[in-house]
Amino acid sequence: MSTSTLKYAYFPGCVAQGACRELYQSTGALTKALGIELIELKKAACCGSGTFKEDSQLLEDTVNARNIALAESLQLPLLTHCSTCQGVIGRVDERLKDLHGKDPSYVAQINGLLQKDGCSPYQGTTEVKHLLWALVADYGLERLEKQVTRRLSGLKCAAFYGCYLLRAQKSVTYDDPFQPESMENVFRAVGATPIYYRGRTQCCGWPLSSYAPKESFSMAGMHIQEAIASGADCIVTPCPLCHLNLDSRQPEVEKVIGKRLGLPILHLPQLVALALGISPKELGLDKHVVSTQSVLAKLK
Known part of the structure; x- marks a missing residue:
């Protein structure tokens, strides 16, 4: 990715829009100052912070496949500024990319659920990246x-x-x-x-x-x-x-x-x-x- 045109699909998560509003403020101020463009994923859902899979792995995978698919539809990496969101969404992305080859029927099941909701399918074509990694690896x-x-x-x-x-x-x-x-x-x-x-x-x-x-x-x-x-x-x-x-x-x-x-x-x-x-x-x-x-x- 060219350092002169850094652009991300921004997943702010729940806490930064509620109890830690200052994180949402400071991420916006920082990226603006650095010339990094954020396209906020307004239709994204809570990642579940690791609790969804306690009830259903399919639930965690489907919710977060949808979040990733929103970024894929923009042809952009999904940017988080929450370690928990990074861990959960990144783990789902990693699992589903692996299952594309090992168990394509499971990925097809998830995409069928997304289709019922009118969502784009998960394709495994992007990356889930924390703001820290974006600063270190992309901006430099x-x-x-x-x-x-x-x-x-x-x-x-x-x-x-x-x-x-x-x-x-x-x-x-x-x-x-x-x-x-x-x-x-x-x-x-x-x-x-x-x-x-x-x-x-x-x-x-x-x-x-x-x-x-x-x-x-x-x-x-x-x-x-x-x-x-x-x-x-x-x-x-x-x-x-x-x-x-x-x-x-x-x-x-x-x-x-x-x-x-x-x-x-x-x-x-x-x-x-x-x-x-x-x-x-x-x-x-x-x-x-x-x-x-x-x-x-x-x-x-």
Whole structure:
């Protein structure tokens, strides 16, 4: 794909249009500043965040085959900015591409269901790509670095990859699923210092939060404390569900672990857009539960 004409079918997902509206804002601001065109898939459905397959694998596959087919009809890659959406939709795409050869009748069954709904068939002709991969592989870090107008020098950033981005699919083309570096490389490109700590590739605890909140918040608290102990000024995540557990639930986390934390949690596009000179207000940095003022103070 030519770096001068980057264009994607944009799948914003549910959380970025609801509880984490600032992610939707900052993705729009960042891609506009970089000259990346997004065609939002207004007719797309929730990916199910991994729950559909607990009832029916066919349900998860059909819903997300439809999402992918919407992008295919535009002849564009499907862009997500949610690790969970990436993991679920990417996994379905991977499965169905494999089944095209091994079990074409299953893919035909899915396409029959899509046809009944008046949808285009799934063909397996595009790619599901997270915003992180688009920045690293399509836009390019050297090009990104040239766009920086406010180097984030002195800001120490701890990545929190979470589970789905790295290990939901059988293969991760753009990084090592156990020793990733893509987010840290983005940090370096915008002038920030990467902080490494044990929990950066582990689960945030969100999947447990509805039925085992104490255990969920203990997990989140452990990761946040490790990041603080390693010297982080903030955690940066490519997943809004991780953001919910680490930011909006941080007051509850503090109660469970009996310790004050106060560590800001940024969405990936917020961090990058700050380095491009976009205002904190435009990026929704005033919408977080944990104040981001300590991060902004480092940039003055």
